[in-house]
């Protein structure tokens with residue numbers, strides 16, 4: 001059974017018309033036809049997306065890929081050129097700086113105006129007002145016109161209003177990055193509270209760790225198109241390495257047919273412990289990574305095998321290649337294996353992803369496997385965080 005949706009986006013595209021002014025010279029030369037040049041620009045193309053009630057969706061993508069436009073379309077702040085958006089429930093949106101507040105009004109007046117726009121009655125706003133100001137931490141400036149606010153103060157107040165109007169759907173666009181560290185933490189805690197309360201959140205962020213930590217689902221935008229929708233770890237990998245690479249590696253892991261590079265391919269990279277391949281390791285115990293590759297053409301240049309270990313959210317933890325160890329790899333046709341051995345696995349309890357690359361010493365990529373495999377670590381050493389170190393302690397005095 002699929003969860004009921006709070007937002008349904010069907011076949012949405014958004015076109016902007018760009019007005020390109022000709023250069024002065026062109027205008028003089030073609031004085032009579034000196035009208036400006038209009039050009040269509042599609043910021044969103046063919047978007048279909050259902051957002052289930054109670055989910056947190058992270059919108060990611062490179063600059064200009066259409067994340068903010070999609071968020072504004074979801075929020076009804078801009079209308080799509082084609083397609084439809086259905087939304088239910090009360091919505092609060094924290095979009096780019098400058099949207100929402102009137103510069104000439106004071107913080108207090110803006111809180112009242114903003115909360116009223118979001119559907120609160122005068123009485124409800126009176127009830128929430130102190131909590132809003134308290135959360136924002138800017139009570140000293142509440143009677144100052146917001147045009148004199150710093151961007152951090154502005155975001156503090158806007159976020160405080162957004163989270164106190166009891167929204168079913170909260171839209172957040174990057175603005176959290178503006179606040180200082182303690183305020184960001186406070187916002188994250190509030191967002192986590194919203195998640196526990198079953199509210200729906202759509203967040204645009206360039207911070208992979210924020211997206212990885214918050215989202216149940218990631219949508220990757222690329223040139224106005226949605227190129228991926230799925231688990232955050234996979235989405236973040238698509239963002240970093242591209243859709244093609246993620247798809248290819250996934251297909252290879254699942255044994256689906258893919259066209260391999262003619263010359264060489266990585267057959268697999270797996271964790272070895274207690275004499276066999278495993279997906280379960282123990283922190284502090286010895287472990288090794290077996291890197292298996294096949295050459296179909298003999299290589300004239302030396303080869304370099306690279307491995308990387310990351311968290312499931314794609315945060316890099318460790319990288320190594322055979323070149324750093326001055327290890328000469330076989331370059332003849334056939335299957336070869338390299339073992340990277342570690343005396344003690346330094347990771348804490350959690351799930352980790354291995355990826356790898358095979359290239360020539362001159363930097364030509366022969367193959368990449370990303371992800372190559374995953375493993376889970378169980379703790380045996382005391383400590384917290386991602387890293388575990390053998391430790392002892394004694395009282396000196």
Ligand SMILES: Nc1ncnc2c1ncn2[C@@H]1O[C@H](COP(=O)(O)OP(=O)(O)OP(=O)(O)O)[C@@H](O)[C@H]1O
Nearest residue numbers: 016017041043061062063064065066067068069070
């Ligand atoms: N009002 C507008 N008129 C014309 N073009 C626009 C308008 N709004 C956005 N665009 C264009 O649409 C594209 C997508 O913009 P959008 O702000 O959605 O990207 P984004 O993925 O949020 O980028 P960023 O990470 O840089 O914030 C950009 O090329 C942008 O210049």
